[in-house]
Amino acid sequence: MTLTSPFSPFSALDDYIALPRVEGLALSPDGRRVVLTVATLSRDRTGYDRALWSVPADGSGTPARLTRSAKGESGVAFTGSGDILFVSGRPDADAEKDTEAAQLWMLPAAGGEARAVTRLAGGVSGIAATATASDTVVIAANLLVSATDLEADATARALRKDKKVAAILHESYPVRYWDQDLGPAEPHLFSLDLSALEDVLAASTPEAAGSDKKTDAPAPYPADLPRPRDLTPGPGRSGDTAGADLTPDGRTLITALRVQEQRSGRSILVSIDLGSGAQTVLFDEEHVDFEAPAVSRDGSSIAFVRAEDSTPEGPADREIWVADIDGGNPRRLAQGWDRWASSLIFDADDEALVVTADHDGRGPVFRVPLDGSAVRRVTTDEFSYTDVAVDAATGDLVALRSSWTAPSHPVRINRSGEVTVLATPATLPAAPGTITEVETSAEDGARVRAWLLLPEGASAEHPAPLLLWIHGGPLNSWNAWSWRWSPLLAVARGYAVLLPDPALSTGYGLDFIARGWDAWGARPYTDLLAITDAAEARADIDATKTAALGGSFGGYMANWVAGHTDRFRAIVSHASLWALDQFNGTTDSSHYWQSIFSPQGMIDNSPHHSVREIATPMLVIHGDHDYRVPIGESLRLWSELAEHHAEPDGSTRHKFLYFPDENHWVLKPQHAVVWYETVFAFLDQHVHGAAWKRPELLG
Known part of the structure; x- marks a missing residue:
């Protein structure tokens, strides 16, 4: 079955936003069909319409719209x-x-x-x-x-x-x-x-x-x-949950309910009898969250994630536990496995859990045996998996998978890990350029790796300019397709794109996260410079033409980079943290952010202290409906850039792109076009020395 189209839409933004997108998957009880949620561009091109499609779960047939x-x-x-x-x-x-x-x-x-x-x-x-x-x-x-x-x-x-x-x-x-x-x-x-x-x-x-x-x-x-x-x-907000699952007979709900605590709260594991409405608390500990409950196929057991609160001293682990359906006989699984489960369900025979987790720049499927034996990796390809469902009749899995060269698409995974691509109405577009991995050793000897996407024709004779893209989170990894941040759009325009996982990234173990804890401006920053050095050492990269981009925590790092080095020709800072004392009191979850920083760490790692040292042109971007990183961060950044770097007549080489009706992400397709047009015009101006070209829709 051919999934990849010879048509590549990444050279034209209007073609890119028109690509159909698979957003969800459900498997029928008999395991014979998969229903996909597919988003397509609306007729007026200002939103996305979503419909359900049915495809055979065995890899045969064609999609049917429902x-x-x-x-x-x-x-x-x-x-x-x-x-x-x-x-x-x-x-x-x-x-x-x-x-x-x-x-x-x-x-x-x-x-x-x-x-x-x-x-x-x-x-x-x-x-x-x-x-x-x-x-x-x-x-x-x-x-x-x-x-x-x-x-x-x-x-x-x-x-x-x-x-x-x-x-x-x-x-x-x-x-x-x-x-x-x-x-x-x-x-x-x-x-x-x-x-x-x-x-x-x-x-x-x-x-x-x-x-x-x-x-x-x-x-x-x-x-x-x-x-x-x-x-x-x-x-109160009694229905706030961190996951829920029903017993097969539908009589009991196991759910992680939120318990309010002053400015914060914790998730406790509760059993609710649907006949009487009676609630029984199964697991409740101070400073611990119980999340992602799953009920076994025979209804006798539950699995869940147990996560202690992190503190400024270091990140806490996220543990996988199982127990009887009434909470008895609790025990931890996979104690020597240094990864964090992003999803978990019971296998067809109830003898193992099927788990997804970030791992070395990928997001494989794993099996975690309930008998305490070693975790086994099921998928070994370059993809990340989500929406995993189990075919109870065969033990096979169906899921969505993606990578930086392929958007989300449905697949079937047999017991040995062999993957069969299923039919989809969202044909995969042809990706421009190539993708490879680069890695280096940090100052403390830690291995730091990244994906590197190269444009067609990049060589020693024609080295490509380099864009350092810094991920958000910070507990995150560049391991799956993103419609919001598509490096292929830059690759189609001749840029190489570096997607690194510095300290604080997931998929490399708890110690790797701890390297940057309460010290965002230390090893995460030096890791980024070290992996950029490794990429620039390649003959097919033009080290004289580099820029840095980031959103959310990536925007924080972009601001930090701007105040601590002049090696980049341009910096794009989207939805960024600027002054940590201000951010930590105005974000939508202030207790968490204040709890993971020490008072000194909050001072030492705030980018706004280095505003006078900024020598690189910056494009600041923010949406007014962003409540995770409130607009005040970029308003203050913009004010202080003007205070310290504007010309006497008020002009400045910095720019501020503002979206009154967008949030932490720019979701409307017409605004995504404006976002990319502005970013690429800014990069072309400062990386290539081109004349500034104001996007038409900005007036």
Whole structure:
């Protein structure tokens, strides 16, 4: 099967943003088909429409489109009977009034039209868990603080809408998260028994649904739909979770619920009986998070991640544990395995866990035996894997995989690790240039490695200019495709791109992370310079034409680089941390960031102290809806660049690209085009000496 297209869209930004994108995967209970969530550019080219596609799970056949709506679909999952569930804001023909809120929809396995199975005033946020041997589903949805039930929530929402009130009263921290203002509604978990759906339909009558007579009482929840049961009715953000899973029979939910603690909190592992709503705490320790619970296929065991709080003294490990379903007989697995699980599920025979983890610039699949024997790596290619599902009948796996030369696409993995590419409606584009690895030894002897992408024709006779791209996180690795940061766009324009994993990067062990702990400006910085030296030593790299780029923590490092060396011709700083004392009190999770820095470390590692030493032209970029790294960071950076480096007439060689309606990421396709146009114009100006060309859409 040919997956790669001879057409390469990386030379034209309009072609790049039009590439279809696979964003999610679900495997049917019988293991015979995979449903993909695929995003395509909207007709007006200002957003992405999402639809569900079905492909055979054995590598045969062709994709078949399942859904088509203006509002799109997401969050796909299967019921135990094989019906497809998804979340969508599409119009509900059975509703008296379209609320425009996203609801839970079901597409029957036997065929027919999709239909809404919820009609919540505030909509459905997502599917939290489904059962494998029943038609029970747990959804996440928000209720207003004052609401005592679904009807009261609908009444209160209608009043706010009628009075055009947007104000939010907060009584706990935080008030926002990433790119969302929290409140006035709070998250809850609700259970639904979809097996009763047909019975509800048969019993539905005009009287049951409520008469047309107007009363002061809230309108009842529709009687023709199964009524969601609130599993987390407690006060506060009782539905905040770090993962959830249902037992196969759908009777018990194992979930990692968030417990509020002043400005912070911790995740505890809780068992919820769906029949009675009773909650039983399984694991709860101070300064420890319990996350990512998974239930075994026979319903007798649970697996989870246990993570102690990190402190300024060093990073804490993330441990894999298993226990009986009631919390008994807990034991740690893979104690000698120095990697962090990014996902885990039980294998088909319940004798091992199937785990993904960052590893040496890749993201393989591993098997972690429950008997305590050695961890075994399943996939050995250059890819990173996500959305892993187990075919219970064969023990094979299906997953999405990607690399820096191939966006996310579905595959099947047999027991021996052999990979078969599945059909996909999102044909993989041809990647320009080549990719290789480079590595060097840091000052302390640590191995530092990176991916290096080279443009066509790069050679000793025609060396390529080099772009140092610094990843965010900082607990992260350059090991998987990113639609937001695509080095292939730079490669298509003749640049070589270096993607290094310096100290603090994941996939190299806890000691490698600890090298940069409470010292972001020390070994992470010297590692970046050392790996850049190694790349520049190559004959096919032009060491006289280099620039540095980074976003989030990468933006922090770009700012640090700007204040500590003049070796680069240009620096791009996106969504960056500038003054740590300011950032740590205004970010959406201030307690965490303050807890991992010592007071002296916060002073010693703040880039703003070196503003006077900046000699390199900087392009500063920020979105106003960025709550993880608030806009104040770049506003202060821009002010201090002007204070110390602007000309008497106010002109400056630095630039500030501002997006009033974007967040930590630039997500709108038309804004992504502007972002890349501005970045490449700035790089061409300072790396190649070209005349500055203002992007047309910037006026």
